[in-house]
Amino acid sequence: MQELPSSVEPARFALCADAIAEAARELALLGWTPATSSNFSMRVNEELAAVTISGRDKGRLGREDIMLVDMAGHAVGTRARPSAETELHTQAYRRLPHAQVVLHTHSRTQSVASRLFAREGVVRLEGWELQKAITGYTTHASVLEIPVFPNTQHMPELVERVDAWLDAGKPLHAYLIDGHGIYTWGADMAEARRHLEALEFLLGCELDLRRLSA
Ligand SMILES: [Zn+2]
Numbered sequence: 001m002q003e004l005p006s007s008v009e010p011a012r013f014a015l016c017a018d019a020i021a022e023a024a025r026e027l028a029l030l031g032w033t034p035a036t037s038s039n040f041s042m043r044v045n046e047e048l049a050a051v052t053i054s055g056r057d058k059g060r061l062g063r064e065d066i067m068l069v070d071m072a073g074h075a076v077g078t079r080a081r082p083s084a085e086t087e088l089h090t091q092a093y094r095r096l097p098h099a100q101v102v103l104h105t106h107s108r109t110q111s112v113a114s115r116l117f118a119r120e121g122v123v124r125l126e127g128w129e130l131q132k133a134i135t136g137y138t139t140h141a142s143v144l145e146i147p148v149f150p151n152t153q154h155m156p157e158l159v160e161r162v163d164a165w166l167d168a169g170k171p172l173h174a175y176l177i178d179g180h181g182i183y184t185w186g187a188d189m190a191e192a193r194r195h196l197e198a199l200e201f202l203l204g205c206e207l208d209l210r211r212l213s214a
Contacts, residue, residue, distance in 0.1 A: 002067055003077035008044055016042040016050040017066035019189050024052065028059030032107035039083035043093050043100045047071060051089055054081045087155040092185050095166055099185040101192040106181035113203040117148045118178040125202050133198035134173050135191060146199065148176040174199050
């Protein structure tokens with residue numbers, strides 16, 4: 001049972017929880033959240049985020065499957081356990097002030113692409129019209145770099161790699177984790193969904209190109 005701190009209006013929590021649950025159900029239908037994997041969150045206010053509870057089937061989420069965490073990833077007002085990768089969500093909210101929604105999925109395309117590009121450590125997208133779906137990109141002629149970080153069960157290592165990329169001043173709109181999946185975000189649910197769908201499409205195109213030119 002989620003108890004709400006005085007800083008969170010019930011209507012605000014309900015709005016965030018419903019938006020997360022709806023997005024998760026739709027992404028599950030696409031097959032991007034197999035076997036209870038993937039996690040989703042939304043910034044509730046400066047100090048708190050709503051995030052999926054660990055281990056729930058993402059195709060069947062309701063309001064009761066969403067919980068509050070602070071920006072260090074600790075549960076607030078509940079004994080439920082947040083998704084194992086919550087630290088990556090709260091890092092995005094700490095480091096990227098415009099991020100209001102963080103989406104993490106494990107589609108087949110994302111998983112295969114992450115393996116294929118792991119050695120280079122980056123997917124370099126160039127020449128695709130759909131790059132314009134990423135906020136700030138206005139032409140297919142731009143270069144969109146999606147880093148691929150090594151997978152680990154030790155979240156602080158991943159947090160460090162993401163920090164290092166950002167500290168180097170490189171643009172970051174999403175990242176892949178090797179053999180695992182993708183993280184992306186947006187200023188609202190619609191933008192985060194657009195980014196996720198565009199990247200899924202672009203990674204699929206890169207895989208097809210390699211298949212056809214082999
Ligand atoms: Zn994951």
